[in-house]
Amino acid sequence: MTDPDPTDADRHPTLSEAGQRMLDYLAQHRHAPVFRNKSGSRLTAHDLARLRVFEAGVAEAGCVGQRGGEPPWLADFVARCYADVPHYRARGVAPSGFEAIPTTRRADLAHDITAFVPDSVALDRLINFRTSGVTGHPLLIPSHPLVAASYLAFHRLALRRYGIELTAGRNDVGVVLLGYQRQCFTYVSVIPAMDEAGYVKLNLHPDDWRSPEDRAQYLDALRPEILSGDPISFSALLALSMTWKPRALVSTSMTLLPALRNELETRFSCPVLDVYSMTEAGPIGVYDACAGGHVLLQQQLLVEILDPAGKRVRLGERGEITLTGGFNFCLPLLRYRTGDYASLQTRSNETVLCGLSGRAPVRFRTTDGAWINNNDVTHALRALPLWQYRLHQHADGQLQFEYAVDRNMDIEVTRILHGIFGADRMLDVRQTNFGNIKVVPYTSDAVSNNGI
Secondary structure, three states, rough: OOOOOOOHHHHHHOOHHHHHHHHHHHOOOOOOOOOOOOOOOOOOHHHHHHHHHHHHHHHHHEOOOOOOOOOOHHHHHHHHHHHHHHHHOOOOOOOOOOOHHHOEEEHHHHHHHHHOOOOOOHHHHHHEOOOOOOOOOOOOEEEOOHHHHHHHHHHHHHHOOOOOOOOOOOOOOEEEEOOOOOOOOOEEEEEEEHHOEEEEEEEEHHHHOOOOOHHHHHHHHHHOOOOOOOHHHHHHHHOOOOOOOEEEEEEOOOOOOHHHHHHOOOOOOOOOOEEEEEEOOOOEEEEEOOOOOEEEEEOOOEEEOOOOOEEOOOOOOEEEEEEEEOOOOOOOOEEEEEEEEEEEEEEOOOOEEEEEEOOOOOOOOOOOOOEEEHHHHHHOOOOOOOOOEEEEEEEOOEEEEEEEOOOOOOOHHHHHHHHOOOOOOOOOEEEEEOOOOOOOOOEEEEOOOOOO
């Protein structure tokens, strides 16, 4: 969450003396990494009151599945979209039937994200998040401090399925969010909804630490209740000599393979939650082996499964996950095709995404034999106006990069990619027109067998 030169008071409007002590402890610990950024919840006292009401509603609703037919909130939601959101309003009158509404894709958001922000949303507190672009175009997603804080309600709901009620509060560290990238947004903060329990976003890559051994020692000192991350950062975590065992690990953003989950559960003696989540929609479902898939978490999010032509498939048939609604009032989704695939089934009064195929982490090999992940590539390319591209690494290490933009950028792309992969890496860069096909931006035939 960034804007021009915010103050500490902007970042932490309700910070107490105890909260300040926690921030100082997290940042100044002798084993702490280099924190490259600053951030905070931005929540006011009024926001916190609204958040408590929202969290109570989510807890009361639970994971009861969506019923057949259209949910009662859908008609009003569609009407608001067509009246208040420039992109939808430009289409004219809303179709009489919901399934006649055109779908949207990541490419639509990438083309002009501002057209998806409702006119009624005040811009003075708007924030943005950047997607990783694992299976689609990297995006800037509009959000709000209240929206960002609302994630916790759904994570609490997911944890309850595993019998875990969060207890961290004042003077505790509640959550540590792990990354593993050459460049990573890192900071310390507190969680107002958990009585200012500590929150840390840190990078496990050795370059962010004075000593590689500090990583385990810092985590052991913090004793976080929850560790969150993705399969890449959790793979790095397994290599550390950390002795602290959190109450749960929460994996988001990418596909978590069963073998890695089992290894993590054995090592840390705690549940490992696989949460299907995306920046555009937040937490969507949590994997439950007894339910046979990812149980839906959001009551105000309609999930459809569509075929390639955009038609709804029958219950139990496989297709593309498509979303309508959501709790991000800065980005109301209307038949948004995610690029992820599953079937939708009802089991024990719950709605379950079965056989989910989502974002798998992709690693690439540099000329010096090191391995980097797709987030490093996304970060390196962020300065270029590339709204659609594809990078593939062949088994011999050669790279092929295709991009769609209205001017030739071969020189700029070559310079950036040689900078992260090595100047002697064979690289084929070409401008192309992808048309309307879905483009998976990162693929590789090079196989990493040495971990991280």
